[in-house]
Amino acid sequence: MIKISPSILSADFARLGEEIRAVEAAGADYIHVDVMDGHFVPNLTIGPVVVEAIHKVARKPLDVHLMIAPVEPYIPAFAKAGAHLLTVHCEATHHLDRTLNLIREQGCRVGVALNPATPISQVAAVLHLVDMVVLMSVNPGFGGQSFIPYLLQKVREMRSLIQERGLAIELEVDGGIKVDNIGQVAAAGADVFVAGSAVFSQTDYAAVISRLRGNAEAAGS
Numbered sequence: 001m002i003k004i005s006p007s008i009l010s011a012d013f014a015r016l017g018e019e020i021r022a023v024e025a026a027g028a029d030y031i032h033v034d035v036m037d038g039h040f041v042p043n044l045t046i047g048p049v050v051v052e053a054i055h056k057v058a059r060k061p062l063d064v065h066l067m068i069a070p071v072e073p074y075i076p077a078f079a080k081a082g083a084h085l086l087t088v089h090c091e092a093t094h095h096l097d098r099t100l101n102l103i104r105e106q107g108c109r110v111g112v113a114l115n116p117a118t119p120i121s122q123v124a125a126v127l128h129l130v131d132m133v134v135l136m137s138v139n140p141g142f143g144g145q146s147f148i149p150y151l152l153q154k155v156r157e158m159r160s161l162i163q164e165r166g167l168a169i170e171l172e173v174d175g176g177i178k179v180d181n182i183g184q185v186a187a188a189g190a191d192v193f194v195a196g197s198a199v200f201s202q203t204d205y206a207a208v209i210s211r212l213r214g215n216a217e218a219a220g221s
């Protein structure tokens with residue numbers, strides 16, 4: 001099933017509650033929350049206090065993308081703040097197995113993200129521990145960047161590996177997803193799509209979310 005996860009990184013932060021309600025009413029399946037630390041990535045965004053505030057207004061599950069290192073010490077705080085799904089970067093921890101187990105112990109769904117240049121073999125041994133794999137299709141840190149074309153091949157390889165193993169893992173692609181390229185990414189095997197600037201740059205969120213979903217579904221993921 002195709003899911004659209006608007007990234008609030010491109011929302012109007014002065015009206016965050018309204019923006020979240022608006023994309024939910026427009027058909028968002030998840031709310032993607034980008035957490036950046038100015039160390040693992042060259043930008044700073046939000047912490048658990050804001051996630052807690054978002055949790056109070058959001059009705060859809062919070063898809064929280066942690067771009068922070070170290071990450072383990074902060075997992076309990078984000079879980080407590082109301083993250084439904086917590087995604088960590090495999091590059092951000094020396095002990096990925098321990099980190100993924102910690103997320104599960106905290107009662108959240110478990111996600112693992114890979115930067116564009118990180119091979120999928122990096123997470124092959126721990127796929128049974130996760131609910132979602134996030135393939136970054138931009139170098140993380142900023143919204144509004146262009147989709148990196150070689151990611152399509154990585155999406156195909158990841159989808160094959162998930163199928164070979166018979167696992168029920170969601171495959172999310174994050175970065176540069178637009179109405180005119182989502183079809184290709186869906187055809188390659190992704191089923192969850194983060195869209196930040198593509199959604200929040202428009203005035204009619206329902207129209208853009210429905211075009212994103214329509215183009216992904218038509219590509220027959």
Ligand code: DX5
Binds near residue numbers: 007138145176194198
């Ligand atoms: C990038 C973030 C993305 C970003 C996506 O570091 O993880 O979630 O907000 O934004 P767009 O869709 O504009 O590329």
Ligand code: ZN
Binds near residue numbers: 194
């Ligand atoms: Zn993200």
